[in-house]
Amino acid sequence: MNREQAQKKIEKLKNLLNQYSYEYYVLDQPTIPDSEYDQLYRELEQLEEQYPEFIADDSPTQRVGDKPLDFFQKVEHKVPMLSLSNAFNEQELKDFHRRVTQGLNEEVSYVCELKIDGLAVSLTYENGKFVRGATRGDGNVGEDITMNLRTIRSIPLTIKDKETLEVRGEAFMPHSSFLKLNEERVKNGEEPFANPRNAAAGSLRQLDPKIAAERHLDIFLYAVGEWENSQLTSHSARLEKLKELGFKTNPEWRKCSTIEEVIDFVEYWSKERPNLPYEIDGIVIKVDDLRQQEKLGFTAKSPRWAIAYKFPAEEAMTVLKDIELSV
Numbered sequence: 271m272n273r274e275q276a277q278k279k280i281e282k283l284k285n286l287l288n289q290y291s292y293e294y295y296v297l298d299q300p301t302i303p304d305s306e307y308d309q310l311y312r313e314l315e316q317l318e319e320q321y322p323e324f325i326a327d328d329s330p331t332q333r334v335g336d337k338p339l340d341f342f343q344k345v346e347h348k349v350p351m352l353s354l355s356n357a358f359n360e361q362e363l364k365d366f367h368r369r370v371t372q373g374l375n376e377e378v379s380y381v382c383e384l385k386i387d388g389l390a391v392s393l394t395y396e397n398g399k400f401v402r403g404a405t406r407g408d409g410n411v412g413e414d415i416t417m418n419l420r421t422i423r424s425i426p427l428t429i430k431d432k433e434t435l436e437v438r439g440e441a442f443m444p445h446s447s448f449l450k451l452n453e454e455r456v457k458n459g460e461e462p463f464a465n466p467r468n469a470a471a472g473s474l475r476q477l478d479p480k481i482a483a484e485r486h487l488d489i490f491l492y493a494v495g496e497w498e499n500s501q502l503t504s505h506s507a508r509l510e511k512l513k514e515l516g517f518k519t520n521p522e523w524r525k526c527s528t529i530e531e532v533i534d535f536v537e538y539w540s541k542e543r544p545n546l547p548y549e550i551d552g553i554v555i556k557v558d559d560l561r562q563q564e565k566l567g568f569t570a571k572s573p574r575w576a577i578a579y580k581f582p583a584e585e586a587m588t589v590l591k592d593i594e595l596s597v
């Protein structure tokens with residue numbers, strides 16, 4: 271094979287492997303066996319070794335950097351990553367709904383999303399390429415953890431259009447990875463992580479990306495900071511567009527046109543929660559129409575158009591149970 275053919279073959283293998291990786295990690299619907307993926311991956315590695323000048327930065331071989339950082343750069347969020355106010359019972363959800371409808375004086379519909387219990391992160395794409403990832407930090411300034419986020423296979427290194435946008439989501443550790451990691455740590459005489467959120471945060475705070483890569487983190491995207499030339503007018507349309515672009519969005523979100531439907535959704539998931547393969551600590555309810563979000567605006571630290579319904583903390587329940595049993 272001559273140089274020209276090698277370049278084409280490298281490009282073809284890269285696109286093929288990225289498509290297979292998207293099917294496996296984002297859609298959870300692999301179309302080839304792992305053995306075939308591994309064989310194609312080895313073929314790409316060998317060709318890239320022979321022709322390093324053709325290695326693309328969105329090649330699957332470039333996901334895990336080989337040199338640890340000495341420290342994390344600070345990153346300022348151009349659009350602040352706000353907090354969420356909380357509701358702890360049905361009445362407080364109704365109060366939220368009353369404030370929203372009084373503030374708008376018109377019909378409103380909501381989007382309800384599972385509240386993933388992980389670490390909020392921001393992903394910036396320029397002309398369709400993943401260029402920077404950062405922690406939420408204090409909402410205004412976070413840490414540049416691009417090289418750790420590149421190791422999360424469900425984060426696309428390039429998206430389907432040459433869009434320039436900044437998206438937000440929750441990086442998390444699925445239960446299966448959490449249990450395996452803690453088994454490993456106990457076996458090595460290390461302290462196990464108390465919960466998947468701490469494990470995810472600890473993994474993304476590693477200066478060595480090879481360690482982050484071993485933690486098998488995942489992500490669901492749920493918001494947009496900036497989106498150049500976007501004409502979309504609702505949050506639900508944005509979630510659908512993010513999915514089309516190749517981002518992983520949580521499949522359980524629902525549009526609710528009454529507060530009763532919101533309450534049904536909350537009740538359903540407060541029972542269904544133990545059957546999820548990841549931790550959630552509540553439900554996030556958002557006004558769907560972006561113009562209405564604009565109109566409602568923000569308090570000093572959180573939007574008036576969204577609220578987090580928090581489930582009672584599980585740990586507290588188990589501790590209570592233990593005490594009851596012991597008396």
Ligand SMILES: CC(C)(C)c1nc(N2CCN(c3ncccn3)CC2)c2cc(C(N)=O)c(N)nc2n1
Binds near residue numbers: 385390
């Ligand atoms: C865009 C808004 C502000 C409405 C928003 N903010 C969120 N959060 C804010 C507070 N965050 C936070 N984190 C640490 C300390 C204080 N606040 C962490 C995320 C959301 C978190 C989730 C989730 N976890 O699944 C979600 N589906 N939607 C969100 N939507």
